Amino acid sequence: MGRFERHKVTRIFKDYNCSQCTDYEHRKYLFASFISRDPKRSNIGNSFILLQQFLRLMTEQEQISVFDMFKIGVGPSSSHTLGPWRSALSFLESLKRNKMLLRVKHIHVDLFGSLAKTGTGHGTDIAMLLGLSGYDPVTFEVDKLTETVNGIIETKKLNLGSEQEISFEFKKDIEFHFAKSLDFHPNALSIIATFKDGSVFKETYFSVGGGFIVKEGENPASVGTRVQLKYPGDDSAALLKHCSNTGLAVSQIVMQNELSWRSEEEIRNGLLNIWNVMTQCVFRGAHKGGELPGGLRVTRRAAELNSKLTQGKKYKTFDEWKKVIRSGGNDFKYTLDWVTCFALAVNEENASFGRVVTSPTNGAAGVIPAVLMYYNNFINPVSLNTTAEEEAALLADNNIRFLLTASEIGSIFKKGATISAAMGGCQAEIGVSSAMAAGALTELLGGDPKQVMMAAEIAMEHHLGLTCDPIKGLVQIPCIERNTMGAVKAITAAQLSLNSDPSKAKVSLDDVVKTMWNTALEMNNKFKETAEGGLATNVPINLPEC
Numbered sequence: 001m002g003r004f005e006r007h008k009v010t011r012i013f014k015d016y017n018c019s020q021c022t023d024y025e026h027r028k029y030l031f032a033s034f035i036s037r038d039p040k041r042s043n044i045g046n047s048f049i050l051l052q053q054f055l056r057l058m059t060e061q062e063q064i065s066v067f068d069m070f071k072i073g074v075g076p077s078s079s080h081t082l083g084p085w086r087s088a089l090s091f092l093e094s095l096k097r098n099k100m101l102l103r104v105k106h107i108h109v110d111l112f113g114s115l116a117k118t119g120t121g122h123g124t125d126i127a128m129l130l131g132l133s134g135y136d137p138v139t140f141e142v143d144k145l146t147e148t149v150n151g152i153i154e155t156k157k158l159n160l161g162s163e164q165e166i167s168f169e170f171k172k173d174i175e176f177h178f179a180k181s182l183d184f185h186p187n188a189l190s191i192i193a194t195f196k197d198g199s200v201f202k203e204t205y206f207s208v209g210g211g212f213i214v215k216e217g218e219n220p221a222s223v224g225t226r227v228q229l230k231y232p233g234d235d236s237a238a239l240l241k242h243c244s245n246t247g248l249a250v251s252q253i254v255m256q257n258e259l260s261w262r263s264e265e266e267i268r269n270g271l272l273n274i275w276n277v278m279t280q281c282v283f284r285g286a287h288k289g290g291e292l293p294g295g296l297r298v299t300r301r302a303a304e305l306n307s308k309l310t311q312g313k314k315y316k317t318f319d320e321w322k323k324v325i326r327s328g329g330n331d332f333k334y335t336l337d338w339v340t341c342f343a344l345a346v347n348e349e350n351a352s353f354g355r356v357v358t359s360p361t362n363g364a365a366g367v368i369p370a371v372l373m374y375y376n377n378f379i380n381p382v383s384l385n386t387t388a389e390e391e392a393a394l395l396a397d398n399n400i401r402f403l404l405t406a407s408e409i410g411s412i413f414k415k416g417a418t419i420s421a422a423m424g425g426c427q428a429e430i431g432v433s434s435a436m437a438a439g440a441l442t443e444l445l446g447g448d449p450k451q452v453m454m455a456a457e458i459a460m461e462h463h464l465g466l467t468c469d470p471i472k473g474l475v476q477i478p479c480i481e482r483n484t485m486g487a488v489k490a491i492t493a494a495q496l497s498l499n500s501d502p503s504k505a506k507v508s509l510d511d512v513v514k515t516m517w518n519t520a521l522e523m524n525n526k527f528k529e530t531a532e533g534g535l536a537t538n539v540p541i542n543l544p545e546c
């Protein structure tokens with residue numbers, strides 16, 4: 001960066017009191033704020049390159065593990081449900097660490113920005129109740145959600161951290177500040193504990209997408225274990241360089257980096273568990289009918305499609321179901337219907353507070369399972385006579401490779417742009433998940449690292465500008481169908497890249513990441529998870545007053 005450019009960018013951050021800050025997400029948000037508040041300076045602000053260079057100059061490199069990208073949780077939203085839930089758990093940790101938990105008399109929650117605007121539809125208030133009660137989103141029995149939440153609301157009692165019973169009035173003690181946003185990120189919340197002696201303790205959290213949270217005043221770079229990665233990098237150029245220097249595939253580079261955090265056995269077991277949670281979600285969703293909660297009266301469609309496709313054939317378990325699926329052949333329309341069914345199943349589960357895996361978010365959780373189910377059942381199916389154990393062993397390597405590659409592509413988007421719809425609209429969710437799936441599928445189909453990057457680029461290129469406008473703030477319309485589109489685009493992008501020469505490509509993955517971020521900066525806030533534009537305002541809905 002030249003001296004003049006460095007001066008310009010340093011001044012931007014100084015204007016926003018950020019010259020000492022080392023927080024990656026904070027810098028990105030301030031940069032976005034700077035542009036939107038002062039259009040006269042947009043000629044400076046539009047230079048994404050300047051921002052990237054400045055971030056590299058001033059911050060430590062963001063380190064993202066595959067287990068940060070794929071997190072087991074509860075629907076419907078990673079940023080509006082899982083992030084707030086994890087914030088509440090973090091707040092409980094602070095209380096316990098400071099030996100304050102048993103002195104708490106009262107808790108109040110303030111929700112700001114997008115968390116207020118779409119918090120009811122996204123279950124933010126419910127997540128706060130469960131988090132403050134000390135439940136873990138990974139292990140909480142989702143079948144007990146309604147009963148647990150109703151119990152707190154009706155009794156007006158909340159067992160804080162499962163240790164300290166306090167009075168809690170759901171309608172009063174969770175406050176939605178619809179007209180107020182905090183200066184860090186559109187998804188913000190504060191939790192205030194009042195003690196028996198009248199003193200208070202407050203923490204503010206930002207849910208920055210994909211279930212990631214940032215506590216105010218805390219430098220995320222210092223949170224968790226920082227490690228020396230064997231193959232560090234922020235973008236696809238660095239990744240491709242590592243691949244060409246070593247001859248390793250993308251998934252192998254990622255595996256080497258993951259080994260900095262944990263053993264190979266832990267990585268493999270952890271990823272197989274994630275895949276297991278994803279497949280259970282597909283199976284549950286494909287067998288549940290009825291309407292989704294939330295008042296929109298959206299009919300679940302995965303189960304109906306499943307019964308049309310399986311044509312009354314008998315099965316009981318997931319493994320038997322897969323055999324029925326494979327017995328139908330792999331004609332294009334049949335395959336396409338199944339990809340649709342898999343994606344619908346996950347996102348209908350997500351919309352009904354089911355257990356899902358962020359990939360990279362809850363709203364986009366159906367794309368990756370749908371594409372990997374497509375690969376396992378139609379591209380590389382094991383013989384119908386193979387036992388479940390033999391099949392698990394045969395498929396394990398492929399499933400692990402897929403998740404490792406997909407995670408790295410998601411990380412490139414998180415580092416260079418965003419995976420938060422409140423920052424970048426739906427291109428940051430469905431677009432990123434489609435790019436992740438496209439790249440990962442390409443590797444499994446034999447593509448080289450350049451083709452992997454090309455597939456991810458193609459998938460995102462055709463999601464650029466995609467807005468987030470969920471009707472009634474629920475993660476249902478357009479979200480559920482949109483996962484089917486993301487999955488199909490991923491498959492198309494993989495095929496296109498496998499039939500192309502990446503050396504002739506005009507657009508690189510890094511170009512598209514920059515373009516996505518520029519688009520996010522220019523996108524009207526109405527289309528960033530506020531339910532204030534698009535379908536959310538143009539589709540009439542008749543809801544009972546309550």
Ligand code: SF4
Nearest residue numbers: 363421426429468479
């Ligand atoms: S429109 Fe897209 S980004 Fe917005 S809530 Fe739905 S899936 Fe998420």
